[in-house]
Amino acid sequence: MRIIDLSCPVDAQAWEPDPVVHRILTPAEGARHMADEMRKHFGVDFDPAALPGGELLSLDTFTLTSHTGTHVDAPAHYGSAAVTEYGEPRTVDELPLDWFLRPAVVLDLRDQPTGAVGVPVLEKAIARAGHRPRPLDIVVLHTGAWRHAGTQRYFTDFTGLTGEAVDFLLDLGVKVIGTDAFSLDAPFGDMIRRYQESADPGVLWPAHFAGRRREYCQIERLHNLDALPAAHGFRLSCLPVKLARSGAGWARAVALLDD
Numbered sequence: 595m596r597i598i599d600l601s602c603p604v605d606a607q608a609w610e611p612d613p614v615v616h617r618i619l620t621p622a623e624g625a626r627h628m629a630d631e632m633r634k635h636f637g638v639d640f641d642p643a644a645l646p647g648g649e650l651l652s653l654d655t656f657t658l659t660s661h662t663g664t665h666v667d668a669p670a671h672y673g674s675a676a677v678t679e680y681g682e683p684r685t686v687d688e689l690p691l692d693w694f695l696r697p698a699v700v701l702d703l704r705d706q707p708t709g710a711v712g713v714p715v716l717e718k719a720i721a722r723a724g725h726r727p728r729p730l731d732i733v734v735l736h737t738g739a740w741r742h743a744g745t746q747r748y749f750t751d752f753t754g755l756t757g758e759a760v761d762f763l764l765d766l767g768v769k770v771i772g773t774d775a776f777s778l779d780a781p782f783g784d785m786i787r788r789y790q791e792s793a794d795p796g797v798l799w800p801a802h803f804a805g806r807r808r809e810y811c812q813i814e815r816l817h818n819l820d821a822l823p824a825a826h827g828f829r830l831s832c833l834p835v836k837l838a839r840s841g842a843g844w845a846r847a848v849a850l851l852d853d
Contacts, residue, residue: 598849600830602817604656604663608744615657621649660686660842666694666770666834667812671841672805679807686843687836693769693811698732698830698849699725700822706737706753710780710800713762716755723825729767732830736819740774743817754780757800764808772813772832772847778802816847823851 606616619627625642628650632638642648661667669683701719703711720726727733739752752775760778763771771778778801779785788797804810813832822828829850834843 596851596853598818598821598851600816600818600821600847600849601664601845602740602743602815604658604844605744606656609746609748610662611749612659612662614662617655617657619653619655621647621652624653625650627653660837660840660844661814663844664813664815664817664832664847665842665844666832667802667805667814667842668834668840669805669809669811672802677806680809683805683809685838686834686840687838689811689834691833693730694732694833694845695831696730696732696770696829697728697826698734698772698828699723699727699826700734700736700819702736702825703753704736704738708751708753708781709784710754710756710759710797712756712759716759716762725826727763727766727768730769731767732770732772732813732832733763733768734772734813734816734819734830735774735778737773737775739776740815740817740819743815749776750781750783752776752781754778755801757796757804760801760804760810761808764804764810768810770811770813770832772816772830774816774819775814777814778812813845813847822849827851 604614606614625645625648629640629642632640666686668686668689670685675682701723703719737753739748742748755778779799785798831850832845832847834845837843
């Protein structure tokens with residue numbers, strides 16, 4: 595089996611709207627910390643010099659949102675039971691795992707401009723892919739945005755979906771829609787501009803709010819989609835981290851190809 599990594603790294607040196615904080619306790623600092631903890635909690639004096647090289651273990655502490663890096667949005671992210679049409683939306687730890695290890699099809703939207711595209715564009719992309727999504731297939735949108743990951747442009751220039759486009763995929767039986775962009779919706783600036791011009795609230799987060807009508811998940815911030823050899827014929831594994839009561843969870847997304 596060949597495995598292709600489709601995950602965006604979590605990197606404190608990359609630009610993020612909500613900056614990632616990465617604190618490192620070195621192995622030497624870990625030894626001194628352990629000695630301090632033993633003294634404080636157990637009244638035991640321990641000399642870190644007794645350890646080989648005076649070192650114990652390192653410890654990394656990250657401060658970040660659950661939407662940093664490649665992640666799965668759960669229905670609870672889209673709204674509460676007060677606004678959904680199907681009752682209490684599930685959190686990421688409550689979702690069926692078999693949604694996240696499925697055959698996938700990539701729809702190439704790299705020729706589309708910044709904004710939101712509708713059903714006709716998806717129909718053409720499906721025809722080019724040569725595979726119509728089947729029930730529970732994972733649909734991946736290749737917008738080309740992943741190449742700008744780590745820069746401010748990644749958050750402002752990409753292609754999203756209209757609410758009708760999301761409904762179209764859900765009508766096919768799709769439960770998980772992925773994108774290499776920051777969001778499945780159009781960029782914030784594009785949505786606000788169109789709202790100011792039209793005063794139509796329907797242009798605001800329609801792809802996410804589709805999840806208030808029907809239960810589905812998104813995989814946002816996929817990476818390295820150019821490495822896939824074909825638009826279909828592989829499985830995608832994107833199992834989310836089991837964060838209790840969370841609206842999203844990080845995922846190590848990989849494509850699985852049988853040799």
